Amino acid sequence: MPSLSGNNVPGLLKGFKLDLRVVSVISLVLFITIWESIIRAGLVAPLFLPAPSMIVNDFMRLYERGEIWFHISASARRVLIGFALAGSIAVPLGILLGASKFLKAVADPLLSILRPLPSMSWIPLSLLWLGITETQKYSIVFMGSFAPTVLYTIEATRSIDPVIIRAALNLGASRARLMREVILPGSLPMIVSGLKVMLGIAWTTVISAELVAADKGLGYLIMDGREFFRTEQVLLGMALISITVMTIDIAFRSVEKKIIPWMEG
């Protein structure tokens, strides 16, 4: 069967790729234009759905008051601190439990009880214990991601091909060396992909917590807009969440390439 490989038609394929990107841009512009004209034509009340230009105006209003970065950084700090705390304790613990059947048996019951609890279910208790504080936000992220991260890390260490471990021991590796040189790097790709999922969940958790009770952050921005019937502020908050999470995702991916350079793609 004749195939259209890249070697035969490089120009065509390249042009095609470029076209797709243009298509995406056009699609976005078209979407925003249609949305804008529907509101301008008065088909839908702005209170119900404000036009994109109104959202941009609201952005400028808050930007001039320095509030945009204030809310983004408030949410991002909560996410990153809670996530870093959970990760830096859960990953080493998971590796340790992965290596010791005894310790795993000790920890198993508690981890199994904690794991099914969604992060959000910690909100009431954390408010009771810690009030509407920063620590309360960190703690729900921590509680929500700790047990899943430990369990996922254990699974990652178990996923290493036993032949690789045999090879290392056969070459004279001690237990400690085996951990550092084989188990840790060998399970790193899976751990990192688990952390990526946890980071996404951490965002959901923080925004939800801010929707319930907070004095700043993107979730707060949304709730504040709702309270004063400023629907454009609600949508602005949502757009900012979307953009921030996308940016952090891209940053995470470049970090990922640095710490696991042997993985392709």
Place this chain on the structure above:
Amino acid sequence: MANTVIQVNDLTKIFETKKEKVTALQDVNLTIKNREFVVLVGASGCGKTTLINTIAGFEKPTSGEVLLHGEPVTGIDPRCGMVFQQYALFDWKTVINNVDFGLKMKGMKLKERRELAQQYIDMVGLQGFENAYPSQLSGGMKQRVSLARTLANNPEIMLLDEPFAALDAMTRQVLQEELIRIYSESQKTILFITHSIDEALLLSTRVSVMTSRPGKIKQFLENDLPWPRDADVQLHPRYQELKSEVWSTVQEEVMKTAGLLGADKDKC
């Protein structure tokens, strides 16, 4: 015997899976003396890897024992350097870091172990790939890294599980000759697995043939072809005699495997 390096006594290995019990090895006896180069041939699935894994301490015998220098093997023993059938490379380490791994474990200084590793990388023809990751190599190149890694560690006993299976004919010949050279120049004792009778006769001081499952050692054959050897050994008049002798035993076993498969099907 003080001279004995590896001794396998009545070794039986049964794998128990949820569904069935597989007798991989039954009453295997094998004695390998100091500086012998024993090549083991046998049909696929007859238990060769299982035998070599038990000698290396990766698997525990179901019954019987394996002795190294007269002492029972109780765990993974770095005196036996293994070259794995599936390469078993560290994906997260570059070629040179794979090759110098054993030296690093011994506590050798970076500069020293790099130099030594480089020698073995050159030997297996991978210069220029020192900083490549295994995922960027072909199967044959991975196999060569695996060989270099074990050689660099300079073990007293070498266990090689089909180390040249994935190589092209030319590279295979180069590495076979290197292995002959290393063997001739060192005091190593070698157990080598292959499917190729030609390879067995080229390398070995002794050939042993395994039966099809459950594996037993069926035949020992002193390989008295003259040393030093190279590919020209095939032209020696004794070569054809030895080859047909090994071949007739192997053929019998291969036929039996085919027959057994038929019988198994009938049972189902």
